[in-house]
Amino acid sequence: MTVIDLPEVHTCSVEGCSYNSDAACHAGAITVSGAQASCGTFIDIGGQGGLSKTLAKVGACHRIDCAHNDNLECSASSITVGPGADAADCLTYVPV
Numbered sequence: 001m002t003v004i005d006l007p008e009v010h011t012c013s014v015e016g017c018s019y020n021s022d023a024a025c026h027a028g029a030i031t032v033s034g035a036q037a038s039c040g041t042f043i044d045i046g047g048q049g050g051l052s053k054t055l056a057k058v059g060a061c062h063r064i065d066c067a068h069n070d071n072l073e074c075s076a077s078s079i080t081v082g083p084g085a086d087a088a089d090c091l092t093y094v095p096v
């Protein structure tokens with residue numbers, strides 16, 4: 001896998017995130033971590049951040065207990081992020 005192959009964040013329904021616009025994540029890449037596969041890139045500081053013409057990739061994932069995790073990278077074709085146990089969780093997480 002190369003950086004180009006990293007999966008996209010297909011949709012993100014976290015309305016309060018500064019990287020979110022029209023249910024799309026515009027960070028360059030996100031990191032998924034935490035006890036509930038939370039999005040570590042989520043931030044709510046108002047305004048709009050990120051890259052307007054780019055959809056975020058999953059740059060890294062710390063959830064080695066997910067079936068899609070391969071060497072701390074995500075091997076899913078794409079992921080969905082939304083509210084879960086945390087304000088922003090990876091909803092594509094599948095426990096091994």
Ligand code: SF4
Binds near residue numbers: 073093
């Ligand atoms: S699907 Fe699994 S491996 Fe991919 S980002 Fe979500 S928790 Fe991490």
